[in-house]
Amino acid sequence: MDLRIPSSTTPLSGAGLARRAAAPQFDTKDVGFSGALKGALQSVSAAQNKASGMQREVQMENPAVSLEETMVAIQKAQIGFQATLHVRNRMVQAYTDIMNMQV
Template sequence: MDHLKLSPLTMPTTVRPGAGVRPNATADTQGTGGGFSGALKSALNSVSSAQNEATRLQQEVQMENPKVSLEETMVAIQKAQIGFTATLHVRNRMVQAYTDIMNMQV
């Protein structure tokens, strides 16, 4: 099975390892968007904007806009699909981790 590997240059800044690391733990609790929740929110926003852009380009192609190419639209659709699939895998892993933790005996 082939796995998609994102290099640090293609990953959003908030998802890169070591990016946005804050030594002050109170900054995360003040809603500044740091830490895991901020990275997750940023990733979800990125996937959402990719899906919105793909939808917009698809509508432009359907209306026969000469400024929008079919190739550009297909690439945007594939990017959105890959992002959604990755998000789905992350969600499934998080649910599995939660289930494992809840089933632990103390």
């Protein structure tokens, strides 16, 4: 399950490299829903860690990290977290619906 939104244009030159580096690495034994969910959660966690690291570097006035790239990373992490939250809410609702079914 990939929560990233595909883009037909490349707004930043380094965005493709960052996207490939943050992509989840799946084991061949973790195929299926649980493996996809685990990979998506790891991807969201990596995006959040990257954004917080970049934010820390901007606050320490590191000239190698730009404010624009940091803001984009923060927004990507926020969108990923929101998508994960929606998936979790849908899964809980589906579980509740199944448990309330009469057999």
